[in-house]
Amino acid sequence: MRGHDRINNCLPEELILEIFRRLDTKPSRDACSLVCKRWLSLERLSRTTLRIGASFSPDNFVTLLSRRFLHITSIHVDERLNVSLPSLSPPSKRKRVSNKSSPSSSKRRNLTNTRHSEAENAESCSLTDAGLIALANGFPRIENLSLIWCPNVSSFGLNSLAHKCTSLKSLDLQGCFVGDQGLAAVGKFCKQLEELNLRFCEGLTDAGVIDLVVGCAKTLKSIGVAASAKVTDLSMETVGSHCKSLEILCLDSEHIHDKGVIAVAQGCSRLRNLKLQCVNVTDESFSVIGELCSSLERLALYSFQQFTDKGMRSIGKGCKKLKNLTLSDCYFVSCKGLEAIAHGCKELTRVEINGCHNIGTLGIEAIGKSCPRLTELALLYCQRIGNSALQEIGKGCKSLEILHLVDCSGIGDTAMCSIAKGCRKLKKLHIRRCYEIGNKGVIAVGKHCKSLTELSLRFCDKVGDVALIAIGKGCSLQQLNVSGCHQIGDAGISAIARGCPQLTHLDISVLQNIGDMSLAELGEGCPMLKDLVLSHCHHVTDNGLNHLVQRCRVLETCHMVYCPGITSAGVATVVSSCPHIKKVLIEKWKVSERTIRRAGSVISYLCMDL
Incomplete structure (x- = not known):
């Protein structure tokens, strides 16, 4: 009844706050917040x-947010998320630029001014x-702070933040040009810091890292460093001697050697996660890691030039x-090194082999025989792995749920x-350019993998309609990518449309045998299609798009470049018929x-000049 508010009169604030806490998604919270001012x-x-992404006048924006949100404990600023510069221009300037009655010379001046203002806007x-x-003033109780690629933040600002936000537990400064003084301040005042990311912080040296590590030694559990030329073994030695609780270490540097990694292994016995891309680290380091880091659960090694089977055996x-x-x-x-891992580490659940050209069939066979708990296997650019390797995986790894195969020419239908x-629990199967895999x-x-929800068969030339008909009958897919599978036509896509009503993501690009019939069937059978x-x-053609969008009302993205049958009318149909x-x-x-x-903000162009 008008004038009566039965809900608000009955519900106490504590109960409404608890309801908001239980809402997991932001759209749900935003929708509830529109009920009333209370x-x-x-x-x-x-x-x-x-x-927060990049925004116009971000300094003022932060001040405004601090007035409206009083209990914030986590802030993530990522300036890789760009804004549209023209929208940042003052309204009066937009009107002058769009004024068709202005003379051509005025238009040229406005264009020049716009280019200058774009640079200024990018800075602002x-x-x-x-x-x-x-x-720092608005959110003094903040615990988690991420400043991703914020180039105008320096030690001065970080120093002020450290003084105010002494409860900080996680700090991510990826891509920020902060100096040693700022890090030293964090080490001095933020005694609860547990996670630190310094990837691509080029202004740092050993001095700043050491000051922070010494100050936060009792609590630091995670450290990440990459592309910092002046961060050397000296910093890692300090980590090893002070950070007894360290669990996660990520290093990407040409300036870290065995000395630094060994120091960490000797001093950080709780290390669980180690990710290294250090070309100057050798088997000597891994001998110590194998001897002292018995708690290690995750190991990722990239571009190693001096790491051999000896290190793998350790x-x-x-x-x-x-x-x-x-x-x-x-x-x-x-293969001998991988066999040593398989025989010694029987708890393995995930293995990824990428571009290791000396690893072949025998190594993967050892994984299949010795690691029954494997749930995910990724073989990328492995030309020496043959069918018998995956035959052993099928025999021994009954819990496998995810399989990635890329450019594995020796793997086929067998x-x-x-x-x-x-592996009947398989949920995700991603295959790309494996030309021996067919129908x-x-x-x-x-026929056998009834739990499969994601299937990608990119550029698998031997896969045709009969394969997709079998998938449509046996699996309820949510995502399908058959880009470049030239033998697939309307019959295969129609079978998917009829058999997979939960489909949300579909890529059928570069299929020359696909026509409007497929789009019509997708419109009838897949109303949840989003991408x-x-x-x-x-x-x-436009006719197929029209049939599609009549039922696919939740469509969010549509890529349709180089489709000669689609015209401006088809584009307008998609934009006007899909509210999301x-x-x-x-x-x-x-x-x-x-x-x-009508919808310029959602239109993206493959090439602006075509």
């Missing part, structure tokens, strides 16, 4: 996390020390709790049939002025 103010009180979209000080011998192993571009590791029959292997997956990629489909559309990728010349006025 609910809006309570939702602001209950919010604990803010995420970056958080500065003033904004960091405002953040890891296999000592790190019995290892669950996650990644080897990328480790050219001197062979291997896929073994995986399908043995037989995919049909077996459709559609149909670029380079030469037989798709966020991105349409299309050639610029296919977008009418009316569509630009």
